[in-house]
Amino acid sequence: MALVARVRALLLPGSRLRGATLGRAANGGGAGARRALSHRVLVEADPAAGVAVVKFRNPPVNSLSLEMLTELGICLEKLENDKTVRGIVLTADRPGIFSAGLDLTEMCGRNPAHYAEFWKAVQELWLRLYQSNMALGAAINGTCPAGGCLLSLTCDYRILADNPKYTIGLNETQLGIFAPFWFKDTMVNTIGHRATERALQLGLLFTPAEALQVGLVDQVVPEDQVQSTALSVMSQWLAIPDHARQLTKTMMRKATVDQLLKHREADIQNFVSFISRDSIQKVLQVYLQKLRKKNH
Numbered sequence: 040m041a042l043v044a045r046v047r048a049l050l051l052p053g054s055r056l057r058g059a060t061l062g063r064a065a066n067g068g069g070a071g072a073r074r075a076l077s078h079r080v081l082v083e084a085d086p087a088a089g090v091a092v093v094k095f096r097n098p099p100v101n102s103l104s105l106e107m108l109t110e111l112g113i114c115l116e117k118l119e120n121d122k123t124v125r126g127i128v129l130t131a132d133r134p135g136i137f138s139a140g141l142d143l144t145e146m147c148g149r150n151p152a153h154y155a156e157f158w159k160a161v162q163e164l165w166l167r168l169y170q171s172n173m174a175l176g177a178a179i180n181g182t183c184p185a186g187g188c189l190l191s192l193t194c195d196y197r198i199l200a201d202n203p204k205y206t207i208g209l210n211e212t213q214l215g216i217f218a219p220f221w222f223k224d225t226m227v228n229t230i231g232h233r234a235t236e237r238a239l240q241l242g243l244l245f246t247p248a249e250a251l252q253v254g255l256v257d258q259v260v261p262e263d264q265v266q267s268t269a270l271s272v273m274s275q276w277l278a279i280p281d282h283a284r285q286l287t288k289t290m291m292r293k294a295t296v297d298q299l300l301k302h303r304e305a306d307i308q309n310f311v312s313f314i315s316r317d318s319i320q321k322v323l324q325v326y327l328q329k330l331r332k333k334n335h
């Protein structure tokens with residue numbers, strides 16, 4: 040289903056996204072701050088600063104399900120069309136888990152049409168974020184594996200909470216799957232080829248100190264200062280004239296974006312045939328069961 044159709048489905052009577060509002064904040068935020076609510080994404084906009092904080096709230100682990108991807112896409116599209124917003128900070132509504140990455144239940148026991156729809160939504164969100172004209176910051180206030188790490192890598196800078204429990208990285212190989220070429224390219228563009236090769240083959244999840252050392256994040260700060268630091272760094276990015284910053288960003292990212300645009304359909308087909316393999320289904324099911332067993 041295309042984004043428009045998925046949005047329609049989410050807006051059907053009964054959907055909690057229906058009637059989402061952008062009103063004056065009940066609390067928090069500066070003068071004139073606005074707060075928009077959808078089911079899984081909370082937006083706190085500060086028009087005076089030109090910044091919106093987009094908070095993930097998809098319990099229990101902020102996984103990127105099809106619905107979460109769609110809501111995030113809608114929310115970003117709205118912000119892109121809002122002339123008062125020049126920068127966005129992505130964060131988790133509750134500290135602990137920034138995002139557990141792609142929702143594994145979307146990749147297990149479904150049919151090929153579902154896998155294709157899901158992968159298309161992952162591509163769309165990546166394209167929207169990676170090509171965004173806005174300045175994007177990640178205030179990483181929790182653990183950040185795989186697809187969660189990818190989200191943060193689409194941003195222009197990353198601030199990570201100084202908590203050794205919070206790890207970040209593309210750990211796909213540890214699950215028995217692997218990061219597709221555009222995940223890899225996004226990481227190469229951030230930390231370079233050799234560090235990416237090592238990180239991806241070993242499926243490394245970096246502690247804050249390691250992430251800082253390898254350049255996966257730009258700053259590690261005390262947990263209660265992640266958002267305020269991300270906002271203060273944002274003011275440096277917004278001090279640059281938009282057109283100059285945007286042209287530079289496009290120049291840096293265009294080749295990577297073009298690769299996916301050129302191979303988009305093939306990438307979907309490759310994903311569908313890979314994820315549909317019995318052997319891959321089995322490893323994903325075992326991994327999910329292990330996660331679930333912990334709690335039962």
Ligand SMILES: CCCCCCCCCCC/C=C/C(=O)SCCNC(=O)CCNC(=O)[C@H](O)C(C)(C)COP(=O)(O)OP(=O)(O)OC[C@H]1O[C@@H](n2cnc3c(N)ncnc32)[C@H](O)[C@@H]1OP(=O)(O)O
Nearest residue numbers: 102139140141142143144185186219309310313330331334
């Ligand atoms: C030629 C081929 C071309 C293309 C090939 C492409 C190949 C495929 C590419 C796919 C790329 C994949 C990207 C991903 O993002 S995969 C997801 C990776 N994520 C993880 O490994 C994280 C897994 N989760 C955890 O480690 C922990 O849950 C976490 C540390 C995040 C939190 O721990 P905590 O103890 O707080 O919480 P629980 O583990 O108890 O989890 C609570 C419940 O949430 C469920 N859960 C967790 N993570 C996920 C997830 N990613 N998706 C769905 N559900 C998840 C977990 O099972 C618990 O459920 P129950 O409440 O039912 O027990």
